[in-house]
Amino acid sequence: MKRLTDFFKKLITFCTNHFSIFRVNVVRVYRRLFKDQHQLTSKTYTDRYPLLFGEASKALMGAERKLKLLSFGCSTGEECFSLRKYFPHARIVGADINSLNLAIAKRKNTDPGISFIFSIPENLLKDAPYDAIFCLSVLCRWEDTKDLQNCEAIYPFSKFSKTAKDLAAMVRKGGLLVVYNSNFRFEDTTAFTDFEIVDAPLSDSGFVHKFDARNIRLLTEHTNCIYRKIA
Ligand SMILES: C[S@@+](CC[C@H](N)C(=O)[O-])C[C@H]1O[C@@H](n2cnc3c(N)ncnc32)[C@H](O)[C@@H]1O
Structure with a gap:
C-alpha cells in the first residue's frame, strides 16, 4: 500500500x-x-537569496567551530549547493519531504560535506543542534493563499507554529533561524521568546502574503527574517 x-x-x-x-x-x-506537507511546489534555483545568505553568513562570522546548517525544504538541492559559496567549511544537511526531489538532489551532489535526508523528526534530530536552519519558501501555501482574507482552511497558523517550534528547538543557542516567504510571522509563535531579531538591512521577508495568528490577512509590512537564539 x-x-x-x-x-x-x-x-x-x-x-x-x-x-x-x-x-x-x-x-x-x-x-x-x-496534507502533512507545507509548500506543495518545488520551485528552486541556484543562489536564489544572495542577500539573505550573505547576511546569515555575516551573522555567524567568528564562530570557532565547524558550522552545521540545515536547509529545511531543500527541494532538488540548489539551496544547499548555493550555501556552500557562503559557508565554505560548513556541514550542510538538506531535508525534504518529497522523495523525488531528494533523489534528484542526491544524484547532483558531488560535495562530501553536503548530505540529504528525508524530512521526518528522527532524521532531522540526528544532526541537531544546527548553527542555522534555513526555511525558505517552505512554511506557506503559495499561491493557494494569495487572494484569501482568511487562510485557515488552506494553511492554518497551528500548522506553521508547530513546525516553527520544532525547528526552533533544533537551533543551537547563538545560532540562527531564517524564515523567508512564509505565510506567518515567526514573532507570533511562542517559540520566538527564545530568539531576537537580527538587524539585517533586508527590505522584506518575501513576497508571500502574511496572516496573523488568527489566520487573518495582514496589510502591514513585515521585513524580519533572520532570528538568533538567545535562550
Ligand atoms: C518552493 S520549494 C523551496 C525550495 C528552496 N527552499 C528554495 O527556496 O529555493 C518548497 C519545498 O519545501 C518542501 N517541503 C514542504 N513541506 C515540507 C516538510 N514538512 N519538510 C521538508 N520539506 C518540505 C517541498 O517538498 C518543496 O521541495
Missing part, C-alpha cells in the same frame, strides 16, 4: 512540475494526499 501511495505521489509531483495542463486539475487531489 505504501509503495502504491509513493508511486502516485511521485507521479503527481512529476506531472505537476512538468505539465502545466495537469496543474490546475490535480491541485485538489494533491492537497489531500500531501
Whole structure:
C-alpha cells in the first residue's frame, strides 16, 4: 500500500512540475494526499537569496567551530549547493519531504560535506543542534493563499507554529533561524521568546502574503527574517 501511495505521489509531483495542463486539475487531489506537507511546489534555483545568505553568513562570522546548517525544504538541492559559496567549511544537511526531489538532489551532489535526508523528526534530530536552519519558501501555501482574507482552511497558523517550534528547538543557542516567504510571522509563535531579531538591512521577508495568528490577512509590512537564539 505504501509503495502504491509513493508511486502516485511521485507521479503527481512529476506531472505537476512538468505539465502545466495537469496543474490546475490535480491541485485538489494533491492537497489531500500531501496534507502533512507545507509548500506543495518545488520551485528552486541556484543562489536564489544572495542577500539573505550573505547576511546569515555575516551573522555567524567568528564562530570557532565547524558550522552545521540545515536547509529545511531543500527541494532538488540548489539551496544547499548555493550555501556552500557562503559557508565554505560548513556541514550542510538538506531535508525534504518529497522523495523525488531528494533523489534528484542526491544524484547532483558531488560535495562530501553536503548530505540529504528525508524530512521526518528522527532524521532531522540526528544532526541537531544546527548553527542555522534555513526555511525558505517552505512554511506557506503559495499561491493557494494569495487572494484569501482568511487562510485557515488552506494553511492554518497551528500548522506553521508547530513546525516553527520544532525547528526552533533544533537551533543551537547563538545560532540562527531564517524564515523567508512564509505565510506567518515567526514573532507570533511562542517559540520566538527564545530568539531576537537580527538587524539585517533586508527590505522584506518575501513576497508571500502574511496572516496573523488568527489566520487573518495582514496589510502591514513585515521585513524580519533572520532570528538568533538567545535562550
Ligand atoms: C518552493 S520549494 C523551496 C525550495 C528552496 N527552499 C528554495 O527556496 O529555493 C518548497 C519545498 O519545501 C518542501 N517541503 C514542504 N513541506 C515540507 C516538510 N514538512 N519538510 C521538508 N520539506 C518540505 C517541498 O517538498 C518543496 O521541495
